[in-house]
Amino acid sequence: MIGEALLVQYGAKKTLFAKGRSLFFEGDECLYFHQLISGVVKMVSTTQDGKEFIQGVFYSGDSFGEPPLFDGRPYPAGAVAVEEAEIWRLPKAGFFELLQQHFDLHVQFDRILCERLRFKNMILAEISFHEPEHRIASVITYLKKKLAKKPGPFTVPVTRQQLADMSGLRVETVIRTVKKMEADGKLKLIGHKICLP
Numbered sequence: 001m002i003g004e005a006l007l008v009q010y011g012a013k014k015t016l017f018a019k020g021r022s023l024f025f026e027g028d029e030c031l032y033f034h035q036l037i038s039g040v041v042k043m044v045s046t047t048q049d050g051k052e053f054i055q056g057v058f059y060s061g062d063s064f065g066e067p068p069l070f071d072g073r074p075y076p077a078g079a080v081a082v083e084e085a086e087i088w089r090l091p092k093a094g095f096f097e098l099l100q101q102h103f104d105l106h107v108q109f110d111r112i113l114c115e116r117l118r119f120k121n122m123i124l125a126e127i128s129f130h131e132p133e134h135r136i137a138s139v140i141t142y143l144k145k146k147l148a149k150k151p152g153p154f155t156v157p158v159t160r161q162q163l164a165d166m167s168g169l170r171v172e173t174v175i176r177t178v179k180k181m182e183a184d185g186k187l188k189l190i191g192h193k194i195c196l197p
Contacts, residue, residue: 001063001112002035002088002098002105010094016086017041023065023079023087030068030075033095036060039085042162043077054165056116057082057158059147066109069095082162127168132177135167137186144196156194163194 014037017023023034026045034041036058043055043064055077058064068075069092090098099106119142126135140163144154156163160178164171178194181187188195 001061001108002090004088006098006102007035007088007090010090010098012088012090012094014086015089016084017081019081019083021081023081023085024075025078026076027074028078030065030072031092033063033069033088033090033092034065034079035063035088035090037086037088039087040082040157041079041085041087042082043079044165045077052165053168054162056119057143057162057166059157063109063112066113123166123168132167132169132173133181135169136163136174136177136181139163139167140187140194140196154196155190156196159192160194 012033012035017039023041024030038060041058041062041064043058044052045055046052056064065075065079067073099109122138122142126138130138140156143156143158147157148154158166160174161171163169163178164174167174169177178187178189182189188197
């Protein structure tokens with residue numbers, strides 16, 4: 001989203017995070033703007049008994065964890081590298097200087113944050129009102145809209161466990177429901193991957 005030259009100009013540094021490593025924890029002070037160069041990062045809330053709820057999954061080119069930059073409060077969720085991830089980290093002061101001098105980027109962030117609010121609203125409604133099949137269909141449809149480069153078949157890039165963590169379901173429920181959805185012709189299972197026609 002923000003070009004490499006601008007990131008470097010305002011003080012960003014590349015950092016490599018191994019698979020499974022935390023970038024920051026829920027409750028930490030926000031010191032950096034983060035933008036993914038490569039890899040996958042998930043933002044998670046974790047209960048005391050270790051159950052995760054995935055707040056979002058981010059891919060190459062995505063930024064994440066911005067709300068605390070704007071409101072000055074701690075991170076509402078932690079971030080973990082799902083696979084090895086290379087990330088631009090721009091100190092908070094440099095981020096605000098960049099936004100002040102490049103209003104077009106500020107507008108882009110407004111749009112991104114609004115899209116994420118819509119996703120949160122959708123997930124809240126799904127968890128509150130809908131059956132497992134509807135929840136799963138909504139999450140995978142959202143992922144297809146966000147990530148598909150072209151029309152046509154789409155392989156969902158999350159595991160069944162991650163799908164459970166994103167939809168507020170148990171993994172056993174996801175497995176059972178996905179099999180039923182396949183039997184009903186709503187999706188295909190190819191190996192361990194969920195595919196939409």
